[in-house]
Amino acid sequence: MQQTSAPAHEEQNFSPAGTSFMLKLLYAFLGLVVLSIVINLGGKWLGDRLVLAGHSEKADIHEIVIGNSVIAVPENMIRFDRDRRDGAADRIDLYMRWPALDGYSAAAKDDFNHASGRKAIIFVSMEEPVMSRDMSGRFMPIYRSLIERPSTGPGGLTFYQFRQKSGYLNEVLAVSGNGEAPYVARCLSGASAEESLAPCERDIRINDALSLSYRFPREFLGDWQRMDAAIREKAERMIRTAS
Numbered sequence: 569m570q571q572t573s574a575p576a577h578e579e580q581n582f583s584p585a586g587t588s589f590m591l592k593l594l595y596a597f598l599g600l601v602v603l604s605i606v607i608n609l610g611g612k613w614l615g616d617r618l619v620l621a622g623h624s625e626k627a628d629i630h631e632i633v634i635g636n637s638v639i640a641v642p643e644n645m646i647r648f649d650r651d652r653r654d655g656a657a658d659r660i661d662l663y664m665r666w667p668a669l670d671g672y673s674a675a676a677k678d679d680f681n682h683a684s685g686r687k688a689i690i691f692v693s694m695e696e697p698v699m700s701r702d703m704s705g706r707f708m709p710i711y712r713s714l715i716e717r718p719s720t721g722p723g724g725l726t727f728y729q730f731r732q733k734s735g736y737l738n739e740v741l742a743v744s745g746n747g748e749a750p751y752v753a754r755c756l757s758g759a760s761a762e763e764s765l766a767p768c769e770r771d772i773r774i775n776d777a778l779s780l781s782y783r784f785p786r787e788f789l790g791d792w793q794r795m796d797a798a799i800r801e802k803a804e805r806m807i808r809t810a811s
Contacts, residue, residue, distance in 0.1 A: 622649060623672040623680060631808065632660045635696045637778050638808040644671030647691070659695035666690050666788060666795065669802050682765060687785035690795075691766050694803065697779040703771045704749040711752065715741050722790035725751070742768070742789055751796060755786055770796070774803050 626643040633639075633656045646652045647661040664671060665679050665688050678684035699706070714736065715728035726743050730736040738760050744751035756767035766783035774780050780803050788795055 623677070624649070624652060625673055627671070630654050632657050634659065634694065635777055636809070637775075639694060639778075639806050640808050641806050642671055644673065659693055662692040662694070663689050664692065664802075666784070667791075667798070669798060687765055687787060689765065690788075690799070691783040692799065692803075693781050694774070695779055696777065697773065699779075702773040702779065703752045703754075705773075707743065707750055707752050708748065711741055711743075723792050725789060725792065742792075744792070751792055753789070753792070755789075761786060772796070772800060774800070774807070778803075778807065 624643050624646070628643045629640050630643055630646065630652060631638050631640050631654050632651075639660060641660065641662060643652050645662045645664055647663045651657065651660060663680070665676055669690075670676065672680050679686070679688040682689075701709075714731055714734040716731055717729040719727045721727040721742055724744060726745075728741040728743060730739055730741065736754070738757050740755050740757050742751075742753045742755055751770075753768050753770040755761065755769075756764055761767040766785055768786050768789065769781060769783045771779060771781035780799070782799055784795070
């Protein structure tokens with residue numbers, strides 16, 4: 569008996585070309601599944617980053633080397649993401665909440681995002697000294713001749729206006745007496761102070777190898793003694809080695 573060949577359309581259905589088309593459909597489907605997973609995971613990652621708004625909740629310790637000093641600081645106190653690593657740096661910028669002097673956390677997010685309606689953050693920078701004296705040491709040789717019109721400030725401080733040609737426009741000097749090394753801080757005044765989260769600044773010498781400056785809300789001046797001592801103690805505990 570003569571065997572009848574299959575119809576032409578059946579040959580096309582089972583041809584290599586048809587199989588290739590089905591494989592392409594399968595690959596396209598799998599590709600969409602993978603893309604969906606990537607978008608889902610990426611969206612979650614991006615969402616977490618947006619919620620944190622550049623902050624980090626991690627308490628992992630990073631060792632920052634500045635000159636001959638090693639500073640051990642938790643990641644959630646390091647202000648900028650680019651600095652959250654171990655290794656050498658010219659300076660390190662930190663931020664912490666007063667009075668606990670703690671770093672960022674979910675519980676403190678409103679304070680760090682300035683959404684709580686109150687000013688609570690102190691900004692701290694540590695680097696090698698660029699001047700021979702800190703702010704207290706500069707009072708007699710530099711600031712004393714640039715100020716005038718004293719007035720009473722909080723916490724026993726005296727506010728001085730800077731002379732017009734001093735170079736310190738829209739600033740006042742807060743001083744605790746006239747000794748050789750008084751407490752001294754410079755603060756913005758007027759509209760500039762109202763717009764700033766931390767309009768006052770002070771720098772201190774931690775040791776011969778390290779200088780620290782910190783900026784803070786003017787409202788904290790009434791507690792200047794406790795704040796200055798607490799920040800110095802916090803910094804000293806962070807230093808692992810120094811020349």
